[in-house]
Amino acid sequence: MNSTAGGSRHLGVHIDRSATDVYAYASDPANLPAWAHGLGGSVEKAADGAWIADSSPLGRVRVAFAPRNDLGVLDHYVTLPSGKTVYNPVRVIADAPGCEVVFTLRRQPEATDADFERDAGMVTADLTRLKELLESA
Template structure:
């Protein structure tokens, strides 16, 4: 049996805005360029896909269907063809919310790459908080 266990890190931010409002904004792919600079400088719908210009090059992004559970998972297909699954949740936190992004270390990532990725996700979530509060 092959060991497929990878390191994960949960990056989160608390937002003083109701969960439903955070989810409504963050689940709209057209809003990604405003807060998710690590993923998207621009994004447009192309058929059933969303195509983003990102720091990694042109990527396609597939989002989980809209739901009442706060699930914002999305798969990003990189220019190399590799698809990266990104689990994201918007959780109710009293009158506010918490957004939790599970960052998974890809097999080819160095420690520095993983730290840089975590810093990018942290900055993106903080930008989301600033936009919504």
């Protein structure tokens, strides 16, 4: 059942590290396997600058990130094996002395309520891993 067509949910976590530190770590695609299990267990850089994530629950996907910036924007596009591309807005927001990382989960038109909840759980788990990694470093 799909009770809500479209829609978004903002999922966030507070991290007791500076926004600069969190952005530097999270914006490096080589670090994705350590915290973003939703994108897979390994990544490699493609010739065009995008990244290929493998062993993902989605299969082999292409990930293209926003250029590095001073605004905490970690947006990325994920191109699925089907060719469909999903835009994922992510922000690192200073909240001195720490920061907040907010992922806007956008409900896909074909997603059921269960699919959307599963996706929200996966994103929350990834954000929690990011918090744990950075607060223990």
